[in-house]
Amino acid sequence: MEIKSALVNGTGEDYEIETVKLSEIQDDEIRVKMVASGICHSDEVARTGELPHPLPAILGHEGAGIVEEVGSYVKNIKAGDQVVLSYKYCGHCNHCLTGKPASCNSFASLNLDGKRSEGTYYFEKPDGTKINSYMHSAFSTYSIVKQENVTVVDDDVDLRLVGPLGCGFMTGAGTVFNGLKPEAGSTIAVFGTGAVGMAALMAGKIAGCTKVIGIDIHDDRLELARELGATHVINSKTQDIEEEVNQLTGNQGINYIVDTTGVVPVIKTAISLLAKEGVIAPIAVQKGDLELNVLTELSVSNRSIIGVLMGNTIPQLTIKQLVELHRANRFPFDKLIEFYKFEDINQASQDSASGKTVKPVLIIDEEYKPKAAQA
Missing domain, CATH: 3.90.180.10 (Medium-chain alcohol dehydrogenases, catalytic domain)
Known part of the structure; x- marks a missing residue:
């Protein structure tokens, strides 16, 4: 045809x-x-x-x-x-x-x-x-x-809205739910508030994180991040990100981080902001290689970097779950x-x-x- x-x-x-x-x-x-x-x-x-x-x-x-x-x-x-x-x-x-x-x-x-x-x-x-x-x-x-x-x-689902649940939104939310698995009361930050990052922020709120921090260089994106569930936002272009994070976490660092920028210096900064036993999931298409001193940047503080593809999801389960969360005005x-x-x-x-x-x-x-x- x-x-x-x-x-x-x-x-x-x-x-x-x-x-x-x-x-x-x-x-x-x-x-x-x-x-x-x-x-x-x-x-x-x-x-x-x-x-x-x-x-x-x-x-x-x-x-x-x-x-x-x-x-x-x-x-x-x-x-x-x-x-x-x-x-x-x-x-x-x-x-x-x-x-x-x-x-x-x-x-x-x-x-x-x-x-x-x-x-x-x-x-x-x-x-x-x-x-x-x-x-x-x-x-x-x-x-x-x-x-x-x-x-x-379901037949009452508007198909014009739900296509992105098959990748971008599923990846962001799944990285939090299935990859990082934050405990209720923990802190999470998302670097980059595009579609994947916004989904991760919403998932952090659903998971019960008490501090959900959106980090970007665009104030309009950060304003939307607040509307969708970020408890705090940081413009890393105009604010001292380390100072802001230390103030928000009592100098303890962030428990969980999602990087959606793929920018190597940003990922390096994010790792430095992890708490002890903190975990970061860099999930963007990255330009350039990431060089680390594994001992000082990871091992000494028991930090971890994890890879998460497609949110580590089972689409036939996750997509329906996200539809239901949307019905409940939580996603x-x-x-x-x-x-x-x-x-x-x-x-x-x-x-x-x-x-x-x-x-x-x-x-x-x-x-x-x-x-x-x-x-």
């Missing part, structure tokens, strides 16, 4: 909306009509080549849509279901079998190889040129996914979202990269209406 997709044809080039061909689904696959997709920093680094990916490609991995067709092997998912899409995992390696699919042995190949495991492609141009996939290639009117990509959500991620038309993808991408918009969401199906609105 012919569909519309936003392609990146060369490294650093703008998106181009083109008519492409979508293959037939296989027995273990699902065809989804996309309603909306968030734009994530991981899309930008793939477009610019900072994260090498074969081109031409259809990017996008924060998609939400409606199931149109399922293969004969697919269970518990049917045509008409509303779904949020996330990363793919094999389901049978040791990590998947112990409930840690983000550590799947095949994570990279399943999500970033650009094609099916047997070598066939989901998309091609009218002239036969093969098009590489990226995660679930959500920047498209239709896509083909596996059962592992899919989380079914108001909708305040971070700004909608863009699909054809304005390049503007949305620029606004995401510049920080003008915290979380741009492309409306791919403008005729979609939530079932609650139809009633």
